[in-house]
Amino acid sequence: MIDSFAGNTTKPNPFEVAQRQFDIAADRLGLDNGLRQVLRTTKRELTVHFPVTMDDGSIQVFTGYRVQHDVGRGPAKGGIRYHPDVTLDEVRALAMWMTWKCAVVRLPYGGAKGGVVCDPKRMSLSEQETLTRRFATELTPLIGPDSDIPAPDVNTNPQTMAWIMDTYSMHQGYSVPSVVTGKPIDVGGSEGRAEATGRGVVFTIEQAARELGLDLANATVAVQGYGNAGSTTAKLLHRDYGCHIVAVSDSRGAIHNPEGIDPDAAVLYKGQNGSVSGFPSSEPISNEDLLALPVDILVPAALENQITEENAGSVRARIIAEAANGPTTPEADQMLYGNGQMVIPDILANAGGVTVSYFEWVQDKQAFFWTETEINEKLRRIMLSSFDEVLQTAKREKVDMRTAAYLLAVDRVAAATRLRGIYP
Secondary structure (H helix, E strand, O other): OOOOOOOOOOOOOHHHHHHHHHHHHHHHHOOOHHHHHHHHOOOEEEEEEEEEEOOOOOEEEEEEEEEEEEOOOOOEEEEEEEEOOOOHHHHHHHHHHHHHHHHHOOOOOEEEEEEEEOOHHHOOHHHHHHHHHHHHHHHOOOOEOOOEEEEEOOOOOHHHHHHHHHHHHHHHOOOOHHHOOOOOHHHOOOOOOOOHHHHHHHHHHHHHHHHHOOOHHHOEEEEEOOOHHHHHHHHHHHHHHOOEEEEEEEOOEEEEOOOOOOHHHHHHHHHHHOOOOOOOOOEEEOHHHHHOOOOOEEEEOOOOOOEOOOOHHHOOOOEEEOOOOOOEOHHHHHHHHHOOOEEEOHHHHOOHHHHHHHHHHHHHHHOOOOOHHHHHHHHHHHHHHHHHHHHHHHHHHOOOHHHHHHHHHHHHHHHHHHHHOOOO
């Protein structure tokens, strides 16, 4: 999955960043103070401290979070991440971003997110399973197929979701596959889910390139974060469009080859060696150098706050496609927009994952499944139409793509809140 990165010395509070992004849209929309307060804060937050018996018989207490930001448009939806640096404010921000992401692509969901403070890379598979099942039990008051549907995120995967689904089902007394998405296909997962986030990023890059008159067959690409989203984006851009992948990185290092890197070979090498660092026929570079390479397309696919006021001036890519959540701060956004660079915001660019998660949930609900071709065609239609809506809004309002996406998303969530009213 996506790893953390060095080289970023300034780390703004992610929830404050998310709120500032919301405020920009709320100001332009003229939201009244009451509605602004509702949408600017989270609806529900759960913090749990739970013991896990480790393989050596010792007991460790872990801290976990689940935050629901808004459920006005439907059940809460959002991933669960395992990482040593998970904080409540990070989870709050990610939950808020999920609300806007679902609204941008018109999914009937609200936003949620979860996380456990741990380092799964230092845990055995059995310890990860025990932790997951205990955390899922702690989440039982919140999660459910009609209330809050988790999915994979940083350092979690289909196996993690299978454990959560099984744990929830054991408590119910019958199988409930629709309680999570991103599951293995054999237990109700969807075709096309594994590549969905990266594929959605690629669809938005295709549209951005068309708008800018960029020939993808000759385009150069740098990918920061060579996990699922980053590696899939690289593979599809190379295979389907002929792009040249000239740099990739993970938490242990970055590599560069101006003649091009075989994205499939890099995935294989990372799987065998734990990192892309040392990949043959490449030179090591720093994370900051990767962000500053003179490429056509930069894909931040790591964690939050990678492009900031301090380094945005050195970013030279024409298109910055945010496969990660929150990689660019508001100050950096304005600098990039002022330089004529197009940022495809996270709530649009990486919405392919939650879109196919929605497809999986629908299929589980009706116990009828679609082919991968059908999944990819539906995803393409949604991503292209959503990109066009955001682009047209940006042109009409004379704003950057992120502000345009937020204008659409916040307006849709605000409309749902007004229509439903304040209970009681």
